[in-house]
Amino acid sequence: MKEHEVKINKVAQSIISFEDGVKWFDSLESIELQYEVFKFTCLALLQSKPTKEKIHSAINNIPLKPTFTSVVLLNRFPLKEAIPKLERLPEGELRKSFISVLSLFKYCDTVRRNEECNGKCNHEWHNL
Known part of the structure; x- marks a missing residue:
């Protein structure tokens, strides 16, 4: 796994705090790398088996105003259309989009680890 893949999964598992994950994202040396990390986070979210119900529950926990564009898009469209x-x-919207997607991923992956994997899976990213 690449360094940023490990970081994102550590945030999802609360090994690294959400706030420190966002600070790390902010410190990345280029906008291109931030986009790469954002796109990986979107992919990780899609792979976390998000259901409509999980997304709806998770949206309420995004640490941004519900009127921000990223939150509105995630609320208004199915995930595969919103991403x-x-x-x-x-x-200028990249940071807020990253925060939104990371928050959803953290929620959905936590549910998946607790309900489906429950410490018994062989997912490399769940065994950090």
């Missing part, structure tokens, strides 16, 4: 829209937002 491409988030990816096309202007650069």
